[in-house]
Amino acid sequence: MDQRLLRPGVARALGWIALAALAVLVIFGLFVAPPDRIQSDAQRLMYLHVPVAWVAYLAFGITALGSVLWLLPRTRSPVWDRLAGSSAEIGVIFTALTLVDGSLWGRPVWGVWWAWDARLVTTAVLFFLYLGYLALRRIPSSPEARAKRCAIAALVAFVDVPIVHFSVNLWRTLHQQGTVFNDQLDAHIHGVMAFTLWFGVFAFTLVYVYLLDKRYRLLVLDEDREEREVQQAIAERLAASPVPPAPPTPPVEVGAPR
Amino acid sequence: MRFAEYVITGWALTGATLAVYWFWIVRRTRRAEQSLPDGEVE
Numbered sequence: 001m002d003q004r005l006l007r008p009g010v011a012r013a014l015g016w017i018a019l020a021a022l023a024v025l026v027i028f029g030l031f032v033a034p035p036d037r038i039q040s041d042a043q044r045l046m047y048l049h050v051p052v053a054w055v056a057y058l059a060f061g062i063t064a065l066g067s068v069l070w071l072l073p074r075t076r077s078p079v080w081d082r083l084a085g086s087s088a089e090i091g092v093i094f095t096a097l098t099l100v101d102g103s104l105w106g107r108p109v110w111g112v113w114w115a116w117d118a119r120l121v122t123t124a125v126l127f128f129l130y131l132g133y134l135a136l137r138r139i140p141s142s143p144e145a146r147a148k149r150c151a152i153a154a155l156v157a158f159v160d161v162p163i164v165h166f167s168v169n170l171w172r173t174l175h176q177q178g179t180v181f182n183d184q185l186d187a188h189i190h191g192v193m194a195f196t197l198w199f200g201v202f203a204f205t206l207v208y209v210y211l212l213d214k215r216y217r218l219l220v221l222d223e224d225r226e227e228r229e230v231q232q233a234i235a236e237r238l239a240a241s242p243v244p245p246a247p248p249t250p251p252v253e254v255g256a257p258r
Numbered sequence: 259m260r261f262a263e264y265v266i267t268g269w270a271l272t273g274a275t276l277a278v279y280w281f282w283i284v285r286r287t288r289r290a291e292q293s294l295p296d297g298e299v300e
Contacts, residue, residue: 104268221290
């Protein structure tokens with residue numbers, strides 16, 4: 001697990017399955033699922049918006065989990081730090097997609113691209129928090145110190161995830177409350193529409209796992225390259241040094257006359 | 259399709275973003291693997 005999360009064969013198969021799942025989602029989302037009675041075809045953006053928002057939550061959850069496992073002395077391993085960093089980057093991309101797809105849906109349905117609404121604002125805050133986390137990871141430092149401060153930052157940033165999720169219940173807001181799991185609403189969703197929505201969640205989860213494996217592998221290679229460059233720079237500095245290294249001092253015996 | 263400009267833009271942007279990100283990872287991974295000493299790939 002040190003070098004890769006998944007075996008190369010498994011990762012390759014997962015990539016093809018994820019691609020096929022996305023193709024099925026495109027067919028169902030754009031052509032098979034009927035238009036919504038009120039929102040008409042703008043509803044088709046929900047087959048993206050909801051799954052990418054779910055993956056953003058999942059990615060930041062994995063980042064938080066990796067950070068906790070790194071902080072606990074018993075489970076501390078560079079694997080968890082890499083997992084956290086890789087997952088956070090994917091989470092940032094999916095949060096950006098959540099905002100963009102939501103905005104494209106909001107224009108025809110709400111009449112605005114953006115509103116200073118609790119869900120939208122807390123999601124934007126989430127995006128910038130994890131953008132800051134990624135910036136923190138790029139500050140040069142020892143791997144240990146970087147992993148520690150990033151793990152703490154990830155846990156602080158994760159506080160915003162439940163705030164985003166429950167923002168529609170905590171504040172009166174333009175963004176609608178949950179639909180699928182809302183008992184009070186008792187929503188009857190057309191079978192094909194429900195299938196497309198859940199299939200979207202499934203397809204994007206596969207995409208997430210595939211990308212996580214790829215990004216983790218790249219992080220391992222980057223760390224190896226950095227280590228090699230440091231070793232090479234030290235060797236070059238020593239070779240170019242005009243002063244020869246001092247000979248080793250003989251050990252001083254305890255109690256020996258000076 | 260009503261609101262086609264929004265729907266198609268959303269789907270196209272999402273697909274393009276994921277494709278570009280995947281391509282960026284694959285290209286950097288290949289470059290990094292080629293720079294390994296003696297072409298060592300684990």
